[in-house]
Amino acid sequence: MIAEALRDVPAAVRGIGIDVVDVQRLRAMLERRGQPLYDRLFTPAEQALCEGGSPRHRAYRLAGRIAAKEAVRKTLGEHGPGCGWRDIEIGRAVSGQPVPRVSGRAEEAFRRASFTGLHLSITHEAGLAVAIALAV
Numbered sequence: 001m002i003a004e005a006l007r008d009v010p011a012a013v014r015g016i017g018i019d020v021v022d023v024q025r026l027r028a029m030l031e032r033r034g035q036p037l038y039d040r041l042f043t044p045a046e047q048a049l050c051e052g053g054s055p056r057h058r059a060y061r062l063a064g065r066i067a068a069k070e071a072v073r074k075t076l077g078e079h080g081p082g083c084g085w086r087d088i089e090i091g092r093a094v095s096g097q098p099v100p101r102v103s104g105r106a107e108e109a110f111r112r113a114s115f116t117g118l119h120l121s122i123t124h125e126a127g128l129a130v131a132i133a134l135a136v
Helices: 003-007 023-033 035-041 044-049 055-075 104-112
Strands: 015-022 088-092 098-102 119-125 128-135
Touching: 003 104, 015 119, 023 035, 023 055, 044 088, 055 098, 055 104, 055 119, 055 128, 098 104, 098 119
Parallel strands: none
Antiparallel strands: 015 128, 088 098, 119 128
């Protein structure tokens, strides 16, 4: 009975990353440095996804993406040095679930690590954005 149940267990977790971002600190930094910093940290698709709503809500969405990018980068471990902010993009599924996409150096690191998938969760609470990423 146990052997049958284990047959359906998904692939083992091979990498894990977590990160926390202070929303107000990120918001202040983005206000101070303006569009050049947005362009360095976020892809055009991410910027568009975070548009609309109040400035406070936008800051939470952006902070969540920064935390998620760093969490994904941490899953890459020794394979991840040199990955840029825009090498990891955080999209959104129709369900609202965050969807990580890797390109450039992050995609190369993903392949070197022999990962087959990434899972991501983002939450916001008390002025913080927290993300956890699992690589299989």
